[in-house]
Amino acid sequence: MSLKKFGRSVGNALYRQIGRTNSRLQNHRSLPVDVLEDDTSYHVVFDAPGAEPDDVQVRYLEGNVKVRIDRFRQFHEGYEMRFPGRGMGLSGEAELPADAVVDPNAGTARLSETGTLSVEIPKGSAIDDGGADTADGLEAADESDAEPEPDTDTEPVAIDD
Template identity: 65%
Template sequence: MSLNDVRRSISSTIYRQVGRANSRVQEHRSLPVDILEADDSYLVVFDTPGVETDDVQVRYLDGNVRIQVDRFREFHEGYEMRFPGRGLALGGEAELPDDAVVDPDAATARLTEIGTLNIEIPKEEPLEDTADDSGSESRLESRSETETETEQIAIDD
């Protein structure tokens, strides 16, 4: 084994390790997100490059929109993985404003061709406060107390 072979082997090993570290950082870091508000809905926008609709789960719980992305790497015949730098299991969370009253059952999620996930959540009219405070809650608040499961939002193709 020549000195150049040793140098290349060390360089390749270091390069792969840096790629794996980069991938792990991506997997522990929340995906970038924007929250937009209109008169009738909220729009939550995540950057999810390189995913297909089957790779994404969208859930709503207690004012939070959570996504989980499990994407896969395509293998290319004749190529060797030199820098595995893209995280495969990614996630993100967006917290709606405290005063948001929404209808998560009517929410829609769409994945664009460029990998942007748009989640639209319609607003609901808050219930009027009554003189009897014995049970006046918004629909969303009462559901979140009785359900322990999160609600999955289907993604439109």
């Protein structure tokens, strides 16, 4: 093996290892999230790049909105993977305010074309049965439930109970 080929081989091995390390870091880093509130609901927005609706799991548990995304790499005919830098398993969590009273069973989740996951959870009344704030699950959004962001299409996300 020539010195040039050896150098190229070592460079390729290092490049792939850097990609794998970057991918692992993404798997352990929480997704960016915003928590918004109005008079009637909480709106939790996650960045979910490259996700499809079937890749997304959303749960509400004890005041926290938890998201898990299992993405898949598309196979590109004729190409070799040189730098596997994107994490395939992503997760995030958002804590609602401690005094939040919500109805998680009426919650909706939508995934935009641009990879924004929007979870809306209506506020419950303080005189509800008390179990609403610890319920486990959200409903998937109907097409008429929410107005999509301008110039973006959204799809309902199936929510695990």
